[in-house]
Amino acid sequence: KAGVTQTPRYLIKTRGQQVTLSCSPISGHRSVSWYQQTPGQGLQFLFEYFSETQRNKGNFPGRFSGRQFSNSRSEMNVSTLELGDSALYLCASSLASTVNTGELFFGEGSRLTVL
Amino acid sequence: QQQVKQSPQSLIVQKGGIPIINCAYENTAFDYFPWYQQFPGKGPALLIAIRPDVSEKKEGRFTISFNKSAKQFSLHIMDSQPGDSATYFCAALETSGSRLTFGEGTQLTVNP
Numbered sequence: 001k002a003g004v005t006q007t008p009r010y011l012i013k014t015r016g017q018q019v020t021l022s023c024s025p026i027s028g029h030r031s032v033s034w035y036q037q038t039p040g041q042g043l044q045f046l047f048e049y050f051s052e053t054q055r056n057k058g059n060f061p062g063r064f065s066g067r068q069f070s071n072s073r074s075e076m077n078v079s080t081l082e083l084g085d086s087a088l089y090l091c092a093s094s095l096a097s098t099v100n101t102g103e104l105f106f107g108e109g110s111r112l113t114v115l
Numbered sequence: 116q117q118q119v120k121q122s123p124q125s126l127i128v129q130k131g132g133i134p135i136i137n138c139a140y141e142n143t144a145f146d147y148f149p150w151y152q153q154f155p156g157k158g159p160a161l162l163i164a165i166r167p168d169v170s171e172k173k174e175g176r177f178t179i180s181f182n183k184s185a186k187q188f189s190l191h192i193m194d195s196q197p198g199d200s201a202t203y204f205c206a207a208l209e210t211s212g213s214r215l216t217f218g219e220g221t222q223l224t225v226n227p
Contacts, residue, residue, distance in 0.1 A: 004158070033213070043159070043204060043217040056213045090158050104149075104215065106158030 002026065004107035006091050012113045018079040021110045025072050025093030032074040033104065034066060037088040046089075049074055078112075086114045118142050119207050121218025128195055129226050136190045136221045138205035143186070145207035149215070150179065150190050153202045162203070163190075195225045 005024040013019050025032050034046040045058040049068035066076040072093075078085055088111050092104040121138045128134045138148075146167055151159035165172045165179040165188065172179045176193040192199055205218040 031213070033215075035215075035217075042219045043206075043215075045214040045216070048213045050213070058214065092158070103161045103164075106151075106160065108156065108158050 004091055004093050004105050006089075006107035006110050008110060009108065010111050010113075012115060013081050014115050015081055015083060017081050018077060019081060019112060020075055020077045021089055021091075021112075023074045023076075023091030023093075023107060025074070025091075026095075026105055029093035029095050029105070030072050031094040032068055032072065033092045033094070034074070034076050035090045035092065036060075037090055037109070038086075043090070046076065081114045083114050086112060088112075118216050119205060119218045121205050121221060123221060124219065125222045125224075127224045127226065130196060132195050132225070134192050134195055134199075134223055134225070136203055136205070136223070137187065138189065138218050139185075139187045140207050140216075141186065142207070142209065142216075144209045144212075145216075147208040148179070148181065148188050149206050149208075150177075151204045151206060151217075153204065153220075159204060192223075195223075197225045197227050199223060200225050 007022045031050045033048040036044045047066050048056045052068045063079045068074045088109040090106050090109045092106045094104050119140045126134050149164035150162045152162045153159040163174045163177045163179055165181050167183045170181050178191040181188045203221045206215045208215050
């Protein structure tokens with residue numbers, strides 16, 4: 001069974017640009033969450049989607065957005081990139097309709113560097 | 116605002132030792148407490164989880180101890196091995212919630 005797949009794995013952007021990251025959840029999983037991981041702030045929740053609907057959103061500016069498609073694949077977008085957006089962006093999928101009844105499976109992440 | 120505080124930040128033990136990682140939380144609405152293990156270049160992987168209705172849960176060499184009144188929980192790794200060297204994160208989830216709140220992480224090194 002394939003795990004959570006994130007693309008691209010690595011990317012370099014410059015300030016002001018925008019970026020789109022993709023996540024393919026485990027087959028059958030309908031919940032997809034995104035987290036930002038940095039050395040200083042640790043793992044911070046961005047948002048969670050279930051059946052194409054955003055169910056929860058973390059405390060990030062509006063430059064961070066996401067969506068989920070009918071096949072449960074998800075994308076997140078960051079516009080007007082800032083140096084502080086450099087981070088590992090992790091996607092996680094879950095089978096359950098509520099996360100606390102199931103396990104979160106994380107992908108290996110997309111490492112974004114903003115110059 | 117950090118709602119789950121984790122300590123220590125780093126920990127070095129010898130093979131066979133029993134590292135202990137502690138976490139404390141404030142939000143009494145949390146009712147699911149997982150621990151994740153992360154190796155360099157990989158995403159976090161669920162190790163073990165506990166709910167507040169039990170005081171201890173054991174899976175293999177990994178044990179969670181939970182103190183609901185003190186709002187604290189801890190991870191013990193019995194007979195630690197060099198392969199256990201990784202970063203460990205505690206986390207917490209609210210009732211019917213969908214967002215995990217993570218601790219700051221503990222970098223564990225097990226020397227051979």
